[in-house]
Amino acid sequence: MSKAVRVNPIACEAHGLCAELLPERVTLDEWGYPIVDPTPVGGELERHARRAAAACPTLALLLADAQKVGGRR
């Protein structure tokens, strides 16, 4: 099943690493919080997404089943 990234906005503390490590799916808003593109990540990009999720200091970046990732987070 294809995966997509999602943010837990409660856990997120705007460290911004996700936007550095996964610019293909994550940009930052003017306060430094991630705006996530829910387009599924495949192949090589999924590896990058996993690395970004593991690097998040508050573990707020998640990889979830693409079908369950709704609108923008």
Place this chain on the structure above:
Amino acid sequence: MTAIRLRPEPARDALPPTLPRLLAGIPPTGAPVTLDGHLTRYGPLPSGGRGHDLIDLVEASGLQGRGGAAFSTATKLRAVATRRGRPVVVVNGAEGEPASGKDKVLLRCVPHLVLDGAAAAAEAIGAREAFVAVARGAHAEADAVAEAIESRRRRRLDGRLSIRLVATPDRFVAGEESALVQFLNGGPARPTFTPPRPFERGVGGAPTLVQNAETVAHIAQIARFGPGWFRRLGTAAEPGSILVTLSGAVARAGVYEVALGTPLRDLLAEAGGPREEIQAFLVGGYFGSWVGAERAARLRLSEADVSLGARAIVALPASACGLAETARIARYLSDQGAGQCGPCVHGLAAIADALERLASGDRTDRRDRIERWVAAVRGRGACHHPDGAARLAASALEVFAGEAELHLRHGRCSGSRR
């Protein structure tokens, strides 16, 4: 759509008159209807382990949640009933929305109708535990519910079902369903990151049905009178009656029961008409949207016409400034957030600041800047708090566009002659 009958319905003359339904039998004093008074009017709740049958009745009735999301009640019941583990029922009577008073009226005046609905829902999904959540500040409501629970317990009315009253913090977000569940689990009354949603894992980890107080009161009536009766009011897509809290510049502010699809002007007439000229209506409460007078004249109280939210409607007089009122509400929503999600914390404060500046004639903020913030907060919280605030602000910029121009050009507004 014609009415679907799953079982013979009681004779028509045994049914309450068309309207009011939920508010029938409330004495002029507004005192709670006692258990005897309730049973005289309604008779006992039909029971006998019919279980899932009630879900079919609710499905045939087309009942949608009356808390604000208008989600299918049968779907929610079924989602909980089909999960493993013994489910829990939570009746949400927290009603944090400041413009709404409908759930308080039900809890205070017809508590047994609400408890009947909780008991019927509990039986249908196999729950033995039900909680009724009432805001801490709602003393009369809590007293009425506590008294009603006690009189039912004394008569062993609800069999093995235990019903408990829970006082929740007086905060806007405390009534959000995941916040309610977290609070019942001993945590803070703040929304949680989902999934899992309460129907998957709620109170004590059990599948949990969270239903608005008005929704369960409708369930109590559907259990007795059937879906065909329920559908005699409302539209095919949105059947039944709703409670609406009308306030602002009307002769008689209060809670009214109307059929879904009723023209707003009919509701206004029932409330004695406007007290002065009205420029706009806030429809759906603090999470709602502004509707200008022209559109309001044709508006029907139906989700097809406008998102009704918690069915709170505020009439804004022509003498008031819509932007100032929106700024006040935006500030309230910013202050009343859970403070958990960055985009909501920063975005709502930015929107409230900008609306306040705009309302006071400060020309720092161009409309596009506020619109950018509105877009920036949508869908970015763990709950829908930022979405509601965004909807309100966006509709204000649209409906009061002329007013905003006046503020930006001349630093004043048409309401500033006050």
